[in-house]
Amino acid sequence: MASQEKKEVSKEGALKKQSLINIVRSLLPVIGLVVVCLLFNILTKGGMWSSRKLILNQVYVVLISATGVFFIMTMGGLDFSQGSILGIASIVVCVLSKTNIALAVVGGIITGAVIGAVNGYFYVNRKIKSFIVTICTMFLFRGVIKYLASNSPVAASMQVYDYDTTPIKLGITVAVLAIGFVAFRFTKFGINLKAIGAGEKAVKFAGLRTDRMKFLIYVLAGAITGLAAFVNIVKNGSATANVGNQLETQILIALVLGGMPISGGAKVRFENIIVGSLLYIVLNNGLIMMGLTTQAMQLIQGVVFLIFVAIFADRENLSVIK
Amino acid sequence: MSDIRLEVKDVSKSFGITRALKRVSFNINKGEIHALIGENGSGKSTLTNSLAGIYQKDDGLFILDGKEIHPHNQLEANNEGISIIVQELGTLDGLTVAENIFLGHEEEFVKCGIKNTKAMNRKANELLKKYGFERIKAGDMIENYNFEDRKLVEIVKATYFSPKIVVIDETTTALSREGREELYKQMKRIRSEGDTVIFISHDLPEVLSLSDSITVLRDGDYIDTIKSSDVDEDGLKKLMVGREVSGNYYRADYGEEISDEVVMSVKNVTVPGLISDVSFDLHKGEILGFGGLSESGMHEIGKACFGASFDREGSVTLADGTEIKDIPTAISHSIAYTSKDRDNESLVMNQSIRDNICLPSLDGLANKARLLSDKKLEDFANTYAKKMSTKMISVNQFVSELSGGNKQKVVLARWIGKDSDILLLDSPTRGIDVKVKQDIYQLMDSMRKAGKSIIMISEELMELIGMCDRIIIMKDGKISGELRRDKDMDENSLIAKMV
Amino acid sequence: MNASAQTTGKKLSGQAKGYILLFVLVLLSWGIFKIITPDNFGSAKNMLSYFEASLLAAVGAVGFYFVMVMGMFDFSIGANIMLSAIVGCVFANRFGLGYVGLVAGSIITGALVGLINGAFYVKLRIPSMIVTTGLALIYESVANYIAGGVEQTLPSDLRVFGQMPGNLILAVIAFAVAFLLLNYTKIGTYTYAIGSNEFVAKNMGIKVNKYKVLAFIISGAFLGVMAVLTISYGSSMVAVTGMASMSRNFVPTMGCFFGLAFKKYGMPIPAIIIGEFVINIIFFGFIALGAPTAIQDVITGLALLIIVTLTTKVAKGEIVK
Numbered sequence A: 001m002a003s004q005e006k007k008e009v010s011k012e013g014a015l016k017k018q019s020l021i022n023i024v025r026s027l028l029p030v031i032g033l034v035v036v037c038l039l040f041n042i043l044t045k046g047g048m049w050s051s052r053k054l055i056l057n058q059v060y061v062v063l064i065s066a067t068g069v070f071f072i073m074t075m076g077g078l079d080f081s082q083g084s085i086l087g088i089a090s091i092v093v094c095v096l097s098k099t100n101i102a103l104a105v106v107g108g109i110i111t112g113a114v115i116g117a118v119n120g121y122f123y124v125n126r127k128i129k130s131f132i133v134t135i136c137t138m139f140l141f142r143g144v145i146k147y148l149a150s151n152s153p154v155a156a157s158m159q160v161y162d163y164d165t166t167p168i169k170l171g172i173t174v175a176v177l178a179i180g181f182v183a184f185r186f187t188k189f190g191i192n193l194k195a196i197g198a199g200e201k202a203v204k205f206a207g208l209r210t211d212r213m214k215f216l217i218y219v220l221a222g223a224i225t226g227l228a229a230f231v232n233i234v235k236n237g238s239a240t241a242n243v244g245n246q247l248e249t250q251i252l253i254a255l256v257l258g259g260m261p262i263s264g265g266a267k268v269r270f271e272n273i274i275v276g277s278l279l280y281i282v283l284n285n286g287l288i289m290m291g292l293t294t295q296a297m298q299l300i301q302g303v304v305f306l307i308f309v310a311i312f313a314d315r316e317n318l319s320v321i322k
Numbered sequence B: 001m002s003d004i005r006l007e008v009k010d011v012s013k014s015f016g017i018t019r020a021l022k023r024v025s026f027n028i029n030k031g032e033i034h035a036l037i038g039e040n041g042s043g044k045s046t047l048t049n050s051l052a053g054i055y056q057k058d059d060g061l062f063i064l065d066g067k068e069i070h071p072h073n074q075l076e077a078n079n080e081g082i083s084i085i086v087q088e089l090g091t092l093d094g095l096t097v098a099e100n101i102f103l104g105h106e107e108e109f110v111k112c113g114i115k116n117t118k119a120m121n122r123k124a125n126e127l128l129k130k131y132g133f134e135r136i137k138a139g140d141m142i143e144n145y146n147f148e149d150r151k152l153v154e155i156v157k158a159t160y161f162s163p164k165i166v167v168i169d170e171t172t173t174a175l176s177r178e179g180r181e182e183l184y185k186q187m188k189r190i191r192s193e194g195d196t197v198i199f200i201s202h203d204l205p206e207v208l209s210l211s212d213s214i215t216v217l218r219d220g221d222y223i224d225t226i227k228s229s230d231v232d233e234d235g236l237k238k239l240m241v242g243r244e245v246s247g248n249y250y251r252a253d254y255g256e257e258i259s260d261e262v263v264m265s266v267k268n269v270t271v272p273g274l275i276s277d278v279s280f281d282l283h284k285g286e287i288l289g290f291g292g293l294s295e296s297g298m299h300e301i302g303k304a305c306f307g308a309s310f311d312r313e314g315s316v317t318l319a320d321g322t323e324i325k326d327i328p329t330a331i332s333h334s335i336a337y338t339s340k341d342r343d344n345e346s347l348v349m350n351q352s353i354r355d356n357i358c359l360p361s362l363d364g365l366a367n368k369a370r371l372l373s374d375k376k377l378e379d380f381a382n383t384y385a386k387k388m389s390t391k392m393i394s395v396n397q398f399v400s401e402l403s404g405g406n407k408q409k410v411v412l413a414r415w416i417g418k419d420s421d422i423l424l425l426d427s428p429t430r431g432i433d434v435k436v437k438q439d440i441y442q443l444m445d446s447m448r449k450a451g452k453s454i455i456m457i458s459e460e461l462m463e464l465i466g467m468c469d470r471i472i473i474m475k476d477g478k479i480s481g482e483l484r485r486d487k488d489m490d491e492n493s494l495i496a497k498m499v
Numbered sequence C: 001m002n003a004s005a006q007t008t009g010k011k012l013s014g015q016a017k018g019y020i021l022l023f024v025l026v027l028l029s030w031g032i033f034k035i036i037t038p039d040n041f042g043s044a045k046n047m048l049s050y051f052e053a054s055l056l057a058a059v060g061a062v063g064f065y066f067v068m069v070m071g072m073f074d075f076s077i078g079a080n081i082m083l084s085a086i087v088g089c090v091f092a093n094r095f096g097l098g099y100v101g102l103v104a105g106s107i108i109t110g111a112l113v114g115l116i117n118g119a120f121y122v123k124l125r126i127p128s129m130i131v132t133t134g135l136a137l138i139y140e141s142v143a144n145y146i147a148g149g150v151e152q153t154l155p156s157d158l159r160v161f162g163q164m165p166g167n168l169i170l171a172v173i174a175f176a177v178a179f180l181l182l183n184y185t186k187i188g189t190y191t192y193a194i195g196s197n198e199f200v201a202k203n204m205g206i207k208v209n210k211y212k213v214l215a216f217i218i219s220g221a222f223l224g225v226m227a228v229l230t231i232s233y234g235s236s237m238v239a240v241t242g243m244a245s246m247s248r249n250f251v252p253t254m255g256c257f258f259g260l261a262f263k264k265y266g267m268p269i270p271a272i273i274i275g276e277f278v279i280n281i282i283f284f285g286f287i288a289l290g291a292p293t294a295i296q297d298v299i300t301g302l303a304l305l306i307i308v309t310l311t312t313k314v315a316k317g318e319i320v321k
Helices: A002-043 A052-074 A082-097 A101-125 A130-149 A158-163 A166-186 A188-205 A210-236 A247-257 A271-289 A294-312 B044-051 B074-080 B097-101 B117-130 B147-159 B177-192 B204-210 B233-245 B298-306 B327-332 B342-346 B353-365 B374-387 B404-417 B434-449 B461-467 B491-498 C009-036 C044-069 C077-093 C098-124 C128-147 C166-184 C186-196 C198-203 C208-234 C244-261 C268-288 C293-311
Strands: B004-015 B018-029 B033-037 B059-064 B067-069 B082-085 B165-169 B196-200 B213-218 B221-227 B262-271 B275-283 B287-291 B313-318 B335-338 B422-426 B453-457 B470-475 B478-484
Touching: A002 A271, A002 A294, A052 A082, A052 A166, A052 A188, A052 A210, A052 A247, A052 A271, A082 A101, A082 A130, A082 A210, A082 A247, A101 A130, A101 A158, A101 A210, A130 C244, A130 C293, A158 A210, A166 A188, A166 A210, A166 A271, A188 A210, A188 B342, A188 B353, A247 A271, A247 A294, A247 C128, A271 A294, A294 C098, A294 C128, B004 B044, B018 B044, B018 B059, B018 B196, B018 B213, B033 B044, B033 B177, B033 B204, B044 B082, B044 B165, B044 B196, B074 B082, B082 B147, B097 B117, B097 B147, B097 C186, B147 B177, B165 B177, B177 B196, B204 B233, B204 B491, B213 B233, B221 B233, B262 B298, B275 B287, B275 B298, B275 B313, B275 B453, B275 B478, B287 B298, B287 B461, B298 B327, B298 B335, B298 B422, B298 B453, B327 B335, B335 B404, B342 B404, B353 B374, B353 B404, B374 B404, B404 B434, B434 B453, B434 B461, B453 B461, B461 B491, B470 B491, B478 B491, C009 C268, C044 C077, C044 C166, C044 C186, C044 C208, C044 C244, C044 C268, C077 C098, C077 C128, C077 C208, C077 C244, C098 C128, C098 C208, C128 C244, C166 C186, C166 C208, C166 C268, C186 C198, C186 C208, C198 C208, C244 C268, C244 C293, C268 C293
Parallel strands: B018 B221, B033 B196, B033 B213, B082 B165, B165 B196, B287 B453, B287 B470, B335 B422, B422 B453
Antiparallel strands: B004 B018, B004 B059, B059 B067, B213 B221, B262 B275, B262 B313, B470 B478
8 A cells, every 4th residue: 555655756756757847848938038138238238138129120020930840840740841832932932022012922832832732632532741741842943043043143033122011011910929829729730730640540539620720720831931921022122042041940949949849749938939030030149149150159059959959859759859 | 397488476457547467466377278368457458468578567577488578679579489379460661561570689680780571572472372371472572462361471471470469459359260270270380389378359269269268357467368168258358357247337227118209210330341221210318329340330420420520421310400411510410429539539638628628619618709718628627527526636637647537537527517418439449448338338337327428439249238239240341130139139149240 | 671581572673673672763754854855864874963962861861760760850961961070071181180080070970970870869859850849959159169260271282082883882881881781680670660559669668768869879970970971062161150051951850751651662771772762863854954052952952842741641630749
């Protein structure tokens, strides 16, 4: 009987430990953000605060496109093609902006959605792992971008500069996040997504058309990044051969820094996007301001990424880790 | 000299909060076939898996020939002289027959790190010949053989090195008559060589005719060990189910008329490889049972009626003429399904009880703006979880932390919350303790009285006999017979139609 | 495949089927481009040079196959090749160790990278593709530090592995080692066992984690050999950053998918070698057509997608993430 009691106690202890991990999971990224902000402001003697506008300017694209990837990762998928989606959509926005700005916005979104649909088709219908599909499309469309923009950057109409104001860029970003937050937190959309991440088969047996949902999420993520392309072009005025390069890695690192479990599921929180993206950009800019070289920054990025992945991984959700 | 081969002493094992074995103690002798019986979830496989190193026991001792053993995997168990043939497929794709037989024991054929495939295949072929399985070739890839042949390879793998104890865990249900005969022959050979067979089976006549002694487990407790010659089927049943065998454990009524009203009509349903040309009607307010061997295709019946089968032919039609072709249609027409594979197909394990219960009802719970409030979801989940008397800390707890019985209660709470009229219950009491079983039986009975229709698919004949208005027996994917509720019905009449 | 004496007629026909299929693929890819651009494509001499070029990725692919069969993935292949080639070059050049430095430096670095990949994957219990993504960032950075930001060039007197017969000899040795490991050691058996069902394999007493790490080490060492061939063939290596090394992942990965698809015929390694050859015929075919370099990436991405699509069996109800 004694051993039984002991087991009961240890069970309770395990539960306590579990809730402690959950608290760490939700607090660590926030604390990290505050600490990093303070640290770099002290180190740069307030230099960072005075260049906040510049830093904020880099956050928009990452924040917007991370929202779509966040939905994908919540259901346990991955998307490495976001950079190429942004690139192609940016080129489309540039070309169409010469006709009409509204058309350019819509064109960017549709372009993104179409590439997302390609991803979704191979992932859902052909049953190929999402990361394989998306590294293929990443490379494929990266080639297209290089081909289209290799000789000279694709310039947008001068009109787009009219939109290069903080209210517009911030407005679009906040709107995407707000809609995303409400849908994720207060409608069945969020519950269903998390459930797919935690146990797809059971969700299917609870009546959800999971394949359709998965496909649509890839289309949605593409469309959101297509919208981000407009913000990107407003900011830069043209699309070079490097447009959107590495965005996928940035988003992945940002979400992980925000406390996102890599396998998605029930422990995902919408705050992961915002905190993570801010933390990533602040960290990056801080390191640049400190005068670090590219390779040193990449080294730090890699190490921090691995540490955060290790802390936040939801290992109960992964029966066999491949 | 002692006849005792294995002493099981105070062995305990828990999975999370489920206590699968509670201080079990008994002895197994040399040169005997020792059967281990009990209902699903009584702890039989947990015990043998712990003995064979697949699980690690939490507490207690296994003493083999006077020496304590604690194998950490099957290989270590093999080296101690214990081998096991499990219920599921125990051979690995991508390897040859010979590689499968000697997996973990390659040392014999390795010289300077180089594996002598030739010698390995020769040895394997010799063994296969000795067992009379010449048609299986050592050098072939194992995936070229069917389930039954692969089981025969497992028999070779588990017995060629003359282990002191061979555990055979429900292997017979997967085998044809010839395969069974082969297995029986091997079991008797092992016994005649003075070694021991531990035999797990649901088939009580088989147990009685084959074994020397029988140990009964119930809900993880050791009940008794008896000589096979001293007991009959009824005696065993009493031991397995315990005191609740009488009284209102199952439903008590007999002779009630089944309504003429058909709520679901299944016509010529075929699912390739699983069931062929199955037709039946489900009436209002009846409990329709499906019984058979686990490979008989009966488990596919539930999926087929729920629109969850792939490549289904034929039709499943409701009283109002709706055809059930996919799961969303089924659910929107008040059909519920609980899967045999509860942890994967019924429940999202790493998610809260709240979300699991609310999943199919989310549309109804949303307000006009299609928004959901946490409070409303929690109240809804709480209402139905409490109605099912689910043992939990709160509805925000993860389902993975619950015991098997409480998990099943969450599944049922979900469908009661959805107010389902037709319930397709596949193995609803699998791996559940006696107390919760009784709760589920009573729930089924009250739902039946409220005019709901239930299909109950089960491998446990006793609960089918106890609960159902009609029982359909499946064999090789086809319906092989139908029986009406009757006080005097016994298992033999069902088994006769099953094999 | 592994039972020379026990090979039954049925199995022979299986292997023969595989070879015929691959031969048809070679013929088809050659034929199509030969018809479109008959003048500057597909002579015997051309074909030999395509084959030589395909040896590079084939060597990496036969190693990576061990990791892929177990169901794991590696995003750091490109970073590994880059790092190993640079270390090998530095050993051979700056430290004056010549060929020994080149070969040993590259292979040991490759194996070490594999060890780190495996150890992090096993210890942190995170999906391998995520771990290797993070580590690839680090490897790229380290390669940059070692290279000091300048292109590492292999001296012209150390390029014997860049042409016939040096490259062929090294490649054949690598293929033989892979074949031996796969068919005539426990490692091969356990690799397939773990790939087939990890739980059962573990229950059988196989130290799953140990063999997973071992698979990464083997893969890394072969990528080290690929690094030797790559830098010898191309004569220099630039240390890129920003995951640009990922472009080197594709071609070896494609070969691996060939290997996985032909596993059922019992001939994964020949399938990888011939598969890489086919891929190269197609690449050079497009070059002969005068396709711009940017289009090469499009073809690469598309080719992998097509190969994976063709080799993936769509099983109903299967959950894919």
